[in-house]
Amino acid sequence: MRVNEIFCSVQGEGRYTGTPAVFLRFSGCNLKCHFCDTDHSSFTEMSEEEIVGIVAGFPSRHIVVTGGEPSLQLTSSFCRRLHEKGFFIQMETNGSFALPGDCQVDWITCSPKSAPVRIGHVDELKVVYWGQDVSCWEKFSASEHRLQPLDTKDEIKNKEILRLTLDYIMENPLWSLSLQTHKIIDVR
Numbered sequence: 001m002r003v004n005e006i007f008c009s010v011q012g013e014g015r016y017t018g019t020p021a022v023f024l025r026f027s028g029c030n031l032k033c034h035f036c037d038t039d040h041s042s043f044t045e046m047s048e049e050e051i052v053g054i055v056a057g058f059p060s061r062h063i064v065v066t067g068g069e070p071s072l073q074l075t076s077s078f079c080r081r082l083h084e085k086g087f088f089i090q091m092e093t094n095g096s097f098a099l100p101g102d103c104q105v106d107w108i109t110c111s112p113k114s115a116p117v118r119i120g121h122v123d124e125l126k127v128v129y130w131g132q133d134v135s136c137w138e139k140f141s142a143s144e145h146r147l148q149p150l151d152t153k154d155e156i157k158n159k160e161i162l163r164l165t166l167d168y169i170m171e172n173p174l175w176s177l178s179l180q181t182h183k184i185i186d187v188r
């Protein structure tokens with residue numbers, strides 16, 4: 001498996017905001033979003049056993065498998081090994097690939113980007129928002145719908161986008177707000 005980094009922090013976004021978690025960031029993605037914050041050029045090739053050995057050394061039993069695009073690398077045997085160590089597996093995906101049917105994860109957070117979503121149902125749909133039309137996502141099969149303001153790295157623009165996001169969810173309460181709280185509290 002091509003691993004970009006493994007670290008422990010708190011989940012900053014979405015339903016599990018504030019939860020202590022181990023982050024397993026895979027390298028490699030089928031998309032090229034301009035706002036991507038993963039360096040896909042650097043990775044370490046690691047076996048499933050090596051990864052499980054490292055992540056099990058942290059106290060948290062909530063693991064966030066993220067990317068890159070984790071569905072390109074997740075396997076059923078890897079998920080089984082994580083479950084054997086007591087992990088709750090949260091996958092953050094762009095949704096453009098269906099997971100193999102025998103690959104068991106406990107929570108799917110899908111943040112759709114420029115490609116069609118091919119996962120039938122997700123636990124949490126998290127759309128990065130900057131004021132675009134998101135009505136096409138309102139019928140998408142998800143237990144929870146969240147809008148997350150785009151981080152433009154420009155404080156003034158970010159405030160405008162946050163205002164747009166709040167206005168939208170107040171008018172359309174199917175949606176709730178997801179903030180990148182790890183940036184607010186300045187942790188990874």
Ligand code: SF4
Pocket residue numbers: 029030031032033035036037038067068069094113
């Ligand atoms: S889908 Fe995610 S990981 Fe892939 S390029 Fe876009 S932001 Fe980066």
